[in-house]
Amino acid sequence: MKNNHEYLKRLKLSMQSALLGAITQNMRNIAVDIVDDKIMLYFFIDGEVRRDDEENISIVETEVIADFEDNFDIETIIKRLDYPEPIILKQGCSVFLRKEN
Template sequence: MTSSDLSSYVRLSLQRALLGNVTPNIRAVVVELKNKNISLLFYFDGEPNDDDEELVSVVETEVIADFDEDFVIEAIATRLDYPQPIKNTNGMLVFLRNE
């Protein structure tokens, strides 16, 4: 699989996993891909609670199911209150809340 194909596959996998799992307090979801390391970055408006952490875990599990076991996939929930800008330095923006 080429780098471009892998990038597209990662984005589609995450978008599928997000279906029905986006809550109003999620400001953005960014995916970073470095070789076979995939980071899913969730930016929440307010402190992520237990339900938010569970939702992030569900999305992470669905993405993990789409890849071979030699991929390392991690999900990180971060508080980033509005109007602070979304940090999208090294990743691909997969979801952005209308603000």
Template sequence: MNEEIKEFRISVLLFMQRALLDAVTPGLRGVSVGIGLKKITALFIYEATPTLDELELISFSETQIVADFDESVSISFDIKVIPASKDRIISIGNEWVYLRHERTPNL
């Protein structure tokens, strides 16, 4: 990994953590981020359909990330609903920036 990509990755991870401050609600199971050359994708995983307040928090987080980078960086935030009874999934190459603790069932 070259230095420019490494520095971009570190910036994205730190800015995402800052954007999530005061945006994590009880229904949020996890947030993953994909980082490419001049591209950021974030996936917010909820256990149920997000409320209007939660959608506003996501929008505010996205606005903060957009403000951190110039317009040459493509940024997209998506939402996926995965009930707590199902495993959380992450795309290959993505990284977790937030992951809620969930008790594993006794086997």
């Protein structure tokens, strides 16, 4: 298995493609990480998480996991975090950050 740094670079590129057309106005931040053999996706949503949000995120998950070998699992965390509450990432790195005043 490659080291996590190489996989993290691949994950960032995969997310760049998967997020095309999938980002909605209420998405404040999207972050990724790799922990052991698990791809972690974090979505921070402003306001109520709608069914459309969940469907878009599911499509992103599918596109990302298709770019990796079978030895990876994927876990997605969707958190409601209303503006102006600060976004504090405890792990991972942002691949999308909404401009906020």
